[in-house]
Each structure stands twice: as C-alpha cells, then as structure tokens.
Amino acid sequence: MIINKKINTQFNSVVSNVRKTSELVDCSGASVFIIHNDNIVTEEYWGKHSKAPDLREIQEDTQFHVASVRKSYIGFAVAYAVYEGYIDSIDDLIVKYLPANSMPIFNGTTIRHLLTHTHGLKSINGEIHREFTPGINWSYRGVGIDMLTQIVKSTTGKSVAEIVADNVFKPLNFTETGWLVWRSK
Structure with missing residues (x-):
C-alpha cells in the first residue's frame, strides 16, 4: 500500500477535539495522524513526553503508551x-x-x-x-x-x-x- 501525503483542513474539527481533550485530561502531549483514501490528510504533534522539565517534544517517532487501544x-x-x-x-x-x-x-x-x-x-x-x-x-x-x-x-x-x-x-x-x-x- 502506498500512502501519499496530502494535508488538508477536512479533519480540523478532529484535531481541535483531540487538543481540547488532551487539555481537559491534563496530558503532557498528544498527536493526531489521519489516513483517508490512502492519503495522510492530517498529521499534528504537540507537547512533551512528560511534564518533567527538559523533556523531548512529541514528534513523528514518539511512542505512546495507549493502553485501551486493544x-x-x-x-x-x-x-x-x-x-x-x-x-x-x-x-x-x-x-x-x-x-x-x-x-x-x-x-x-x-x-x-x-x-x-x-x-x-x-x-x-x-x-x-x-x-x-x-x-x-x-x-x-x-x-x-x-x-x-x-x-x-x-x-x-x-x-x-x-x-x-x-x-x-x-x-x-x-x-x-x-x-x-x-x-x-
């Protein structure tokens, strides 16, 4: 499968919802990555790995502990x-x-x-x-x-x-x- 990158604003409401939720639950960082019709249409990262000082920013290669994703x-x-x-x-x-x-x-x-x-x-x-x-x-x-x-x-x-x-x-x-x-x- 070939995935192309065609970022657009179609899913801005999803990004906004995830940002709002991450603030409500007081998490240190989060990301949104959406593939739609074989295209990466949204890819955003924010925050840090922890609230401890001097920690790495959330980015493309960040690994999250997602628990209930199963x-x-x-x-x-x-x-x-x-x-x-x-x-x-x-x-x-x-x-x-x-x-x-x-x-x-x-x-x-x-x-x-x-x-x-x-x-x-x-x-x-x-x-x-x-x-x-x-x-x-x-x-x-x-x-x-x-x-x-x-x-x-x-x-x-x-x-x-x-x-x-x-x-x-x-x-x-x-x-x-x-x-x-x-x-x-």
Whole structure:
C-alpha cells in the first residue's frame, strides 16, 4: 500500500477535539495522524513526553503508551471477520460462535453487546455471572474482550494480533509495534 501525503483542513474539527481533550485530561502531549483514501490528510504533534522539565517534544517517532487501544484492534478484527464472511453479523448471538457447551448465561448476548460493553456479564473469581440483561446498561468488563478474542480466533483461525499485523501494520510498513508494560516501583 502506498500512502501519499496530502494535508488538508477536512479533519480540523478532529484535531481541535483531540487538543481540547488532551487539555481537559491534563496530558503532557498528544498527536493526531489521519489516513483517508490512502492519503495522510492530517498529521499534528504537540507537547512533551512528560511534564518533567527538559523533556523531548512529541514528534513523528514518539511512542505512546495507549493502553485501551486493544479494543480498537479487537473491533477491527471483528469487522475483518464479518467482511471476510467468518461471522455473519455482529447481531448474531455469541452462542453461535462459542463451543457447543457454552453456558446458558450467554443466551441473549450478541457480538454487538460484547463490542459495546452492554453484555451484562461479569467475572467473579473466574466464574461468569449476569449483572444485567444484555443491551439494558453499559459496564466495562474484560470478560467481553476475552470472548471477542475467542470468537475471532475460532472463526478466522487467526489471532487479533495476526489479523491486525497482516491487514494494518504490514501494509502500512509499521516497523515497530508492541505492548509496553508499565510496572510500579
């Protein structure tokens, strides 16, 4: 894939929103990089790596610890599975794609519920419980993320990491990606 650089003002509202959000959450720096129709249309950097004095400015080669970005990767992998026909619809019940001995507690839960954190499932000491009826409320729970990765793997035969690498990182010639593990002292 060849990506050209054609900076324009079409996405200025996105840049403005990210700048405003970065100020609201009091972060030290941020960036916006948008590819649209195989063109880099927006590329902006501001701030520093930390609020400590004399630190490097945010720039093209800055690496960010983005934590919850994995949900975007998982969403992409699910979209890939739908696009390629491995999953019929995100409105399918998850029991269609989970092992035959799936727990009855999963009944009524769709892939969309998992993607939007409206599944109502909660893991307590490794046991899954129903917190609320699917689609009625929202709650961020890792059990949904785990089930999505399992569904992607079982339907496509590939992990989320393999799908993202093959369809995003490699075509864009990303040379360095990975998870950073932050440990407290």
